[in-house]
Amino acid sequence: MADAPLSAHDNSQHVLLERMLFFSDAVFAIVLTLLALELRLPPGVDDAHLLQVLAAMRSQLIAFTVSFAVVGVFWMAHLTTMRALAQFDWLVAAANLVFLFTITITPFVTTTVGMTGVLGAGWRLYCLTFVLISVAQAALLILCHRDETRLLHTAHHGRLAFRLVRASSPGVAFAIGFALSLAGQRPLSSFCRVLVPFVMLAARLLTPRRAAISTLESTSPYAADG
Numbered sequence: 001m002a003d004a005p006l007s008a009h010d011n012s013q014h015v016l017l018e019r020m021l022f023f024s025d026a027v028f029a030i031v032l033t034l035l036a037l038e039l040r041l042p043p044g045v046d047d048a049h050l051l052q053v054l055a056a057m058r059s060q061l062i063a064f065t066v067s068f069a070v071v072g073v074f075w076m077a078h079l080t081t082m083r084a085l086a087q088f089d090w091l092v093a094a095a096n097l098v099f100l101f102t103i104t105i106t107p108f109v110t111t112t113v114g115m116t117g118v119l120g121a122g123w124r125l126y127c128l129t130f131v132l133i134s135v136a137q138a139a140l141l142i143l144c145h146r147d148e149t150r151l152l153h154t155a156h157h158g159r160l161a162f163r164l165v166r167a168s169s170p171g172v173a174f175a176i177g178f179a180l181s182l183a184g185q186r187p188l189s190s191f192c193r194v195l196v197p198f199v200m201l202a203a204r205l206l207t208p209r210r211a212a213i214s215t216l217e218s219t220s221p222y223a224a225d226g
Contacts, residue, residue: 025075099140142160
């Protein structure tokens with residue numbers, strides 16, 4: 001039996017959702033590209049001294065790797081949020097724009113911490129940026145779940161607590177690093193980067209996750225459970 005044609009309203013909703021997702025993915029792609037473009041060898045480097053120069057750039061390389069990984073985590077969480085939407089909502093779109101704004105700050109703070117190291121104000125700004133991103137993502141989630149029956153596919157109802165805990169995990173790790181830096185434990189604070197996967201794992205273990213639903217209730221690409 002052929003699928004019923006989409007109504008004009010349904011088609012409009014689908015187009016708006018697609019545009020929001022494509023725009024968001026484009027912003028993430030640009031941010032990740034800018035992170036890589038900030039890695040530059042100093043002029044005049046020859047092959048004989050390449051390894052020495054790379055060793056001297058280790059702080060920039062570490063900052064790039066950590067930022068790329070954490071922004072990637074935010075992208076995966078954002079993808080889950082967007083595919084849960086059953087229809088477009090302007091308030092959600094505005095919150096999504098604010099979230100993307102916080103994401104675009106990461107190339108600047110990554111360059112800053114790569115140049116100044118993890119012992120000063122540059123590092124604290126770096127930590128605060130990821131805390132801010134986590135807060136913006138939490139606000140986006142809350143707005144998406146504020147009217148679940150209207151905004152979300154049924155398979156995603158009742159998932160707010162789990163997703164909030166998971167989305168806040170990077171922010172929690174970097175908030176610990178920020179607090180340690182303020183307390184004078186500056187070398188120790190840099191290890192908060194290592195805490196990110198462990199905080200995410202703890203969030204997954206401590207928050208009950210609803211059993212996966214085998215049959216999705218919509219053919220929309222946003223309907224998959226996650």
